[in-house]
Amino acid sequence: MxxxxxxxxxxxxxxxxxxxxxxxxxxxxxxxxxxxxxxxxxxxxxxxxxxxxxxxxxxxxxxxxxxxxxxxxxxxxxxxxxxxxxxxxxxxxxxxxxxxxxxxxxxxxxxxxxxxxxYESYLEVQRYNGELFKENLEQQVNKVQADSTAFGDDREEIEKVLLIASLVHMSNLYRRAAELLVDEMAGGKES
Incomplete structure (x- = not known):
């Protein structure tokens, strides 16, 4: 696995x-x-x-x-x-x-x-997001593993830290995009 x-x-x-x-x-x-x-x-x-x-x-x-x-x-x-x-x-x-x-x-x-x-539409979007997340997580894990090959004995820890940093970064990007949309709703702007 x-x-x-x-x-x-x-x-x-x-x-x-x-x-x-x-x-x-x-x-x-x-x-x-x-x-x-x-x-x-x-x-x-x-x-x-x-x-x-x-x-x-x-x-x-x-x-x-x-x-x-x-x-x-x-x-x-x-x-x-x-x-x-x-x-x-x-x-x-x-x-x-x-x-x-x-x-x-x-x-x-x-x-x-x-x-x-x-709410059903919301749940359907959630299921779709789950599938996208699975694919993206696999890609991020593969990227981190490829980028950490030079670290020898520290490789496992380095991989975990890089993966955590990557996931936090993605989370921040999505949160910031959501905040931009919230700001548009508040100001009546269109994206």
Whole structure:
């Protein structure tokens, strides 16, 4: 098994909360947390890590990252929006996430957008990204291995450091591209 495949196997790339997994009844905050813990448990870096907490959800609500809940219960739409927030917050600021989701929130609250269809499209893009990532990771591993042949006894450590640096660089490039698009949304510019 290649180094890239070992990393991919541990990443649980296919883990998402599908529309079918979201109950058709409204959920209390503890039930939302349980759904995320179950759906994303394989993505934890360590067993003590929390995927989602009451504080996080309350902060998202106070920050108006999703439209108001009714009777302390979260609809399917809320769960889908929380999933989007969960994914975006690791790379974007909370204010950027709010800006990105503002139009989606408004349309979903007014029932002008079928959030299930939007969310399915989002999940399909995620699956596609997973396939691209697998191909790209294999290419990066091969490049790093080729570039580290001259390091002899230190080769394994050098390969890991180079691969980490490469992955961080790619992450930063994608984050910066996302931020440019957020700025365009805020300023009304087109790319």
């Amino acid at each position: 290649t180094r890239a495949q070992k990393i991919i196997d541990r990443m649980a790339l296919e883990k998402q909360i599908s529309v079918e997994e979201i109950p058709k009844i409204d959920l209390y905050v503890d039930q939302v947390i349980q759904l995320f813990d179950t759906g994303f448990s394989e993505m934890k870096r360590n067993p003590d890590e929390k995927i989602l907490t009451k504080t996080m959800i309350n902060n998202y609500a106070k920050g108006k990252l999703f439209y108001p809940v009714s009777n302390k219960k979260y609809s399917r739409n809320h769960v889908m929006l929380i999933s989007l927030i969960y994914q975006m917050k690791s790379s974007l600021s909370i204010n950027d996430v709010k800006r990105v989701l503002a139009g989606i929130n408004d349309k979903a609250a007014q029932k002008e957008l079928d959030l299930s269809s939007f």
